[in-house]
Amino acid sequence: MADDADRADTRIWTAALVVIGDEILTGRTQEANLATLARWLNLQGIRLRRAEIVPDEAEPIRNAVVAALAAHDYVFTTGGIGPTHDDITVDAIAGALGLPVVVHPEAEARLRAHYGDRLTPARLRMARVPQGAELIDNPETGAPGIRLGRLFILAGVPKIMAGMLAGLDGKLEGGRPVISATIGAWCPESAVADLLGRVQAQFSAVQIGSYPFWRQRERGVEIGANFVVRAVDPQDLAAALDALRAALAEANITAVEGEI
Amino acid sequence: MADDADRADTRIWTAALVVIGDEILTGRTQEANLATLARWLNLQGIRLRRAEIVPDEAEPIRNAVVAALAAHDYVFTTGGIGPTHDDITVDAIAGALGLPVVVHPEAEARLRAHYGDRLTPARLRMARVPQGAELIDNPETGAPGIRLGRLFILAGVPKIMAGMLAGLDGKLEGGRPVISATIGAWCPESAVADLLGRVQAQFSAVQIGSYPFWRQRERGVEIGANFVVRAVDPQDLAAALDALRAALAEANITAVEGEI
Numbered sequence: 001m002a003d004d005a006d007r008a009d010t011r012i013w014t015a016a017l018v019v020i021g022d023e024i025l026t027g028r029t030q031e032a033n034l035a036t037l038a039r040w041l042n043l044q045g046i047r048l049r050r051a052e053i054v055p056d057e058a059e060p061i062r063n064a065v066v067a068a069l070a071a072h073d074y075v076f077t078t079g080g081i082g083p084t085h086d087d088i089t090v091d092a093i094a095g096a097l098g099l100p101v102v103v104h105p106e107a108e109a110r111l112r113a114h115y116g117d118r119l120t121p122a123r124l125r126m127a128r129v130p131q132g133a134e135l136i137d138n139p140e141t142g143a144p145g146i147r148l149g150r151l152f153i154l155a156g157v158p159k160i161m162a163g164m165l166a167g168l169d170g171k172l173e174g175g176r177p178v179i180s181a182t183i184g185a186w187c188p189e190s191a192v193a194d195l196l197g198r199v200q201a202q203f204s205a206v207q208i209g210s211y212p213f214w215r216q217r218e219r220g221v222e223i224g225a226n227f228v229v230r231a232v233d234p235q236d237l238a239a240a241l242d243a244l245r246a247a248l249a250e251a252n253i254t255a256v257e258g259e260i
Numbered sequence: 261m262a263d264d265a266d267r268a269d270t271r272i273w274t275a276a277l278v279v280i281g282d283e284i285l286t287g288r289t290q291e292a293n294l295a296t297l298a299r300w301l302n303l304q305g306i307r308l309r310r311a312e313i314v315p316d317e318a319e320p321i322r323n324a325v326v327a328a329l330a331a332h333d334y335v336f337t338t339g340g341i342g343p344t345h346d347d348i349t350v351d352a353i354a355g356a357l358g359l360p361v362v363v364h365p366e367a368e369a370r371l372r373a374h375y376g377d378r379l380t381p382a383r384l385r386m387a388r389v390p391q392g393a394e395l396i397d398n399p400e401t402g403a404p405g406i407r408l409g410r411l412f413i414l415a416g417v418p419k420i421m422a423g424m425l426a427g428l429d430g431k432l433e434g435g436r437p438v439i440s441a442t443i444g445a446w447c448p449e450s451a452v453a454d455l456l457g458r459v460q461a462q463f464s465a466v467q468i469g470s471y472p473f474w475r476q477r478e479r480g481v482e483i484g485a486n487f488v489v490r491a492v493d494p495q496d497l498a499a500a501l502d503a504l505r506a507a508l509a510e511a512n513i514t515a516v517e518g519e520i
Contacts, residue, residue, distance in 0.1 A: 022467065022469050022490075023469055023471055023488070024294070024295075024311075025294075025298060025307075025308050025309065025310075025311065026298055026299075026302070026308070026438070026440075026490070027294070027295035027296070027297075027298030027299040027302070027308075028440075028469075028471075028488060029295075029471070030292075030295055031291060031294065031295075032290075034284070034285075034287070034291065034313070035284075035287035035289075035290055035291075036287070037287075038285060038286055038287030039286075039287040042286070042287070047285075048285050048286070048287075049285065049315065049320075050285075050312070050313065050314060050315075050320065051284075051285065051312070051313040052310070052311070052312045052313075053294070053310065053311040053312075054310060055309065055310075056467075056469070060309075060310065082449060082450075082470070082472065083449060083450040083453040084449055084450075084452075084453045084456050084457065084470040085453070085456055085457035085460050085461075085468070085470075086460075086467075086468065086469050086470060120450065120451075120453075120454070121454070122450050122451075122453030122454050123450045123453075125453070126450075140474070141474075157472065157473075157474070159474070178286070180286075180288075189342060189343060189344055190342075190343040190344075190380065190382050190383045190386075191380075191382075192344075193343040193344045193345070193380075193382030193383075193385070194380070194381070194382050196344050196345055197344065197345035200345050200346075201345075207282065207316075207346075208345070208346065209282050209283055209288075209316070209346050210342070210344040210345075210346060211283055211288075211289070212342065212417065213417075214400070214401075214417070214419070228283070228288060230282075230286070
């Protein structure tokens with residue numbers, strides 16, 4: 001059994017992501033930061049509960065950030081913090097929060113160190129922050145990310161975004177991470193829907209997701225499904241997995257440990 | 261010059277996407293339908309203006325669908341229409357719209373044709389629709405998608421989702437598609453930020469996006485940026501591209517036609 005202190009730690013910390021970029025909404029660029037952020041947040045004991053993708057326009061950015069802050073413990077944005085005219089994230093967010101935009105002296109110093117006498121006004125744009133903001137280190141290029149309390153303004157380029165997240169490791173208060181395990185089976189998910197539902201109904205502290213697949217192989221299409229069991233408590237997870245294995249065995253379906 | 265009839269056709273048709281699935285928000289599964297939908301919508305003359313990703317829970321699904329319908333011409337959902345307990349999209353949407361859930365006779369007939377006497381109650385779940393819905397053909401598996409006026413409820417598995425979209429080709433009223441062209445340059449985007457901003461300011465009917473890249477090559481890191489120019493009118497696009505080429509030439513920066 002988990003001890004009482006563990007059991008008592010039940011506060012769920014939540015986060016939302018606002019992805020800013022016409023390039024995502026037009027299909028030019030495949031969004032690639034959400035999964036990175038989701039897995040990183042889980043390690044901090046924080047659940048990504050919602051993500052929204054908006055164009056490079058002030059009003060949609062403002063609305064999304066304000067709504068996300070109202071409903072979640074932490075809010076992350078990606079995109080729109082570079083030096084060009086389409087990078088309007090800082091101004092839109094400052095406007096949404098009623099804050100002036102100021103040049104952050106430390107950000108200016110970092111850009112000056114990085115660019116030397118090539119520090120143009122365009123590059124200096126990347127030192128502009130909503131008043132009161134702290135910087136988030138950017139190990140890849142000169143331009144820092146921006147923290148404003150529980151709001152984190154990150155770059156959209158995946159490698160830069162991941163570098164900024166790494167610098168935030170352990171700095172956000174969270175609860176217990178979600179742990180998960182996967183059982184696969186070579187059967188259509190509709191063949192196990194009833195038993196999955198019964199196992200789910202027995203275990204309110206776990207979530208069971210069923211993810212079917214169809215794969216074209218030499219010998220024809222292979223059909224199967226992966227069942228992902230998620231929980232906070234290892235005992236809850238183990239009990240639900242045991243019940244799922246038993247239910248599959250009873251239905252004469254071979255359970256494969258791990259994702260197929 | 262575009263003729264007056266073309267010029268007059270200025271109504272912008274918009275769409276929003278609601279992605280439903282814990283597997284996306286936990287980082288297990290990379291979202292892969294947004295870009296497909298965005299490009300397909302553009303061919304229909306419809307702009308994807310917003311996308312939201314919500315968990316497999318009734319209230320977030322309801323809120324997202326209702327908000328999306330209020331602000332866009334068309335709304336698409338992906339995910340949560342399979343046979344298992346975690347597939348709650350139909351019930352959540354019916355609840356949001358105050359509609360009862362009914363078994364669609366044609367959907368039942370299709371599933372019966374597909375499964376024969378293997379049509380279990382779980383599989384029959386996939387024939388449940390909000391009252392008044394039409395079916396969307398699914399060329400991959402038996403279970404259809406659902407159309408309810410300007411709301412389209414699609415599968416989450418990318419191949420199935422793409423098959424459903426193909427069946428909707430030409431069936432949605434739209435306006436003029438956005439056309440685009442890309443010019444690349446081997447320079448940091450901060451070196452061209454000012455000239456890009458000046459070209460953008462000259463052409464209010466185009467949007468210019470700047471997308472930097474850093475690539476690790478044998479001889480070191482290669483830095484560059486792609487400039488995507490988007491417009492509805494081919495003349496507007498051509499004029500902005502010419503102005504961008506001229507501005508790059510004036511700055512002694514070689515313009516590369518097409519994406520680098």
